[in-house]
Amino acid sequence: MMTPTTPAAEDYLKTIYAHTEWQPDPITPSGLATRLGVAPSSVTEMVKKLAANGLLTHVPYGPLSLTDAGRLRATAVVRRHRLIETWLVREMGYDWDEVHEEAEILEHSISDRLLEAINSRLGFPPTDPHGDPIPDANGAVDRAPAILLATAPSGHAGTVLRISDRDPGILRDLAADEIGPGTRLVVVEPLTVRLANGRSRRLTVATADSIWLTA
Amino acid sequence: MMTPTTPAAEDYLKTIYAHTEWQPDPITPSGLATRLGVAPSSVTEMVKKLAANGLLTHVPYGPLSLTDAGRLRATAVVRRHRLIETWLVREMGYDWDEVHEEAEILEHSISDRLLEAINSRLGFPPTDPHGDPIPDANGAVDRAPAILLATAPSGHAGTVLRISDRDPGILRDLAADEIGPGTRLVVVEPLTVRLANGRSRRLTVATADSIWLTA
DNA sequence: GAGCAGGTTTCGGTGCACCGAAATAGTCGA
DNA sequence: TCGACTATTTCGGTGCACCGAAACCTGCTC
Numbered sequence: 446m447m448t449p450t451t452p453a454a455e456d457y458l459k460t461i462y463a464h465t466e467w468q469p470d471p472i473t474p475s476g477l478a479t480r481l482g483v484a485p486s487s488v489t490e491m492v493k494k495l496a497a498n499g500l501l502t503h504v505p506y507g508p509l510s511l512t513d514a515g516r517l518r519a520t521a522v523v524r525r526h527r528l529i530e531t532w533l534v535r536e537m538g539y540d541w542d543e544v545h546e547e548a549e550i551l552e553h554s555i556s557d558r559l560l561e562a563i564n565s566r567l568g569f570p571p572t573d574p575h576g577d578p579i580p581d582a583n584g585a586v587d588r589a590p591a592i593l594l595a596t597a598p599s600g601h602a603g604t605v606l607r608i609s610d611r612d613p614g615i616l617r618d619l620a621a622d623e624i625g626p627g628t629r630l631v632v633v634e635p636l637t638v639r640l641a642n643g644r645s646r647r648l649t650v651a652t653a654d655s656i657w658l659t660a
Numbered sequence: 661m662m663t664p665t666t667p668a669a670e671d672y673l674k675t676i677y678a679h680t681e682w683q684p685d686p687i688t689p690s691g692l693a694t695r696l697g698v699a700p701s702s703v704t705e706m707v708k709k710l711a712a713n714g715l716l717t718h719v720p721y722g723p724l725s726l727t728d729a730g731r732l733r734a735t736a737v738v739r740r741h742r743l744i745e746t747w748l749v750r751e752m753g754y755d756w757d758e759v760h761e762e763a764e765i766l767e768h769s770i771s772d773r774l775l776e777a778i779n780s781r782l783g784f785p786p787t788d789p790h791g792d793p794i795p796d797a798n799g800a801v802d803r804a805p806a807i808l809l810a811t812a813p814s815g816h817a818g819t820v821l822r823i824s825d826r827d828p829g830i831l832r833d834l835a836a837d838e839i840g841p842g843t844r845l846v847v848v849e850p851l852t853v854r855l856a857n858g859r860s861r862r863l864t865v866a867t868a869d870s871i872w873l874t875a
Numbered sequence: 876g877a878g879c880a881g882g883t884t885t886c887g888g889t890g891c892a893c894c895g896a897a898a899t900a901g902t903c904g905a
Numbered sequence: 906t907c908g909a910c911t912a913t914t915t916c917g918g919t920g921c922a923c924c925g926a927a928a929c930c931t932g933c934t935c
Binding site for chain 1: 881882883884885886
């Protein structure tokens with residue numbers, strides 16, 4: 446057991462995990478193919494290998510779900526990714542919209558030792574710069590109940606918990622609007638929020654779909 | 661042109677460069693195979709590709725030598741490697757005998773941007789912790805004239821310029837003996853040196869073959 | 876219940892980096 | 906100059922991760 450996971454396999458596991466982290470429905474092979482930017486046939490093949498290694502379960506023509514072992518591998522990658530992002534922002538002069546690419550690569554090559562050195566330099570941060578929780582070394586994730594801004598009822602007041610780092614453009618826009626993890630705001634109407642200083646901000650649909658608030 | 665170099669190709673170029681850095685004779689395919697831990701047939705194949713990309717020249721059954729373009733690629737990798745090693749020692753709590761493996765991997769995945777961020781945090785160091793010169797971004801290397809301790813005549817007095825990082829055990833022994841880059845010493849007889857504090861140290865052949873002194 | 880549209884899988888094939896075995900070239904000694 | 910020895914190359918083959926095209930399920934509509 447404990448097959449040495451390749452970078453490609455880590456990406457599959459991470460992506461499956463990421464899908465289930467903020468919504469409950471399982472991911473399909475085609476969804477995974479789209480997210481990873483590979484052909485569906487490539488997914489079939491890799492899924493077969495991961496299933497053979499006991500990292501995920503898959504009924505043919507059905508959805509995918511991680512086993513406990515798979516989830517552990519996935520959270521290990523996510524942990525690396527988020528600690529690296531945090532480090533890039535806090536120590537290396539990166540903005541929060543610039544860290545994703547670099548972390549995407551380094552997450553596969555950094556050693557445990559270096560990762561822990563970074564972690565301790567940063568003072569063991571609980572979340573990354575986007576507000577995503579950093580799993581601990583055992584794969585445990587401390588995730589607060591959250592709702593998508595896009596689905597929050599008008600009048601809902603909350604604190605920004607996290608912002609999806611999928612789209613750097615959205616992150617840049619939000620930084621310009623002074624919205625980030627910790628920002629308190631009120632949902633005035635579906636795509637409009639009011640900040641603590643009384644100013645209002647109009648958001649795009651994509652942006653409202655990227656922001657998670659305290660429930 | 662400017663073919664995107666793979667990690668494997670970078671390792672070949674780096675190893676060829678490393679061979680010529682401290683001794684003038686060109687490397688042979690079998691020497692390269694040994695250093696890289698691959699079969700000779702693998703070397704033939706990769707050499708063919710690198711030659712096709714204009715990175716090295718190779719007359720069949722003859723030795724290998726880098727073209728200017730190849731040397732530039734090689735020094736870029738060496739630059740990464742040495743800056744990463746320096747960073748690991750100066751900022752991340754590594755000892756100088758522990759950095760090689762980690763740098764060996766990260767040198768292939770760090771972006772130019774992150775590398776330069778590290779470089780500037782370190783204050784643009786001219787050498788790594790073993791005393792190896794760090795090439796600049798144009799591939800220029802500032803290398804002082806040096807002689808191997810093993811070949812230095814008795815009576816030769818000099819300063820330790822660099823110590824090969826090939827064998828971590830030697831590095832640990834030397835650290836325990838308080839010998840490192842900058843240490844002034846006198847070669848008393850072939851395998852014995854005297855330090856500035858008057859103490860003598862007996863060296864193994866392998867150790868004397870790893871230490872370079874000012875000429 | 877037949878047919879259709881979707882997603883999914885199978886299948887043959889690619890490039891990369893590696894291997895061992897066999898063939899070949901170069902070099903050096905007798 | 907002829908071997909013989911060694912280094913190098915060629916050759917067929919491996920595993921990994923990917924692809925497109927074709928075959929195949931599944932669930933849904935009519």
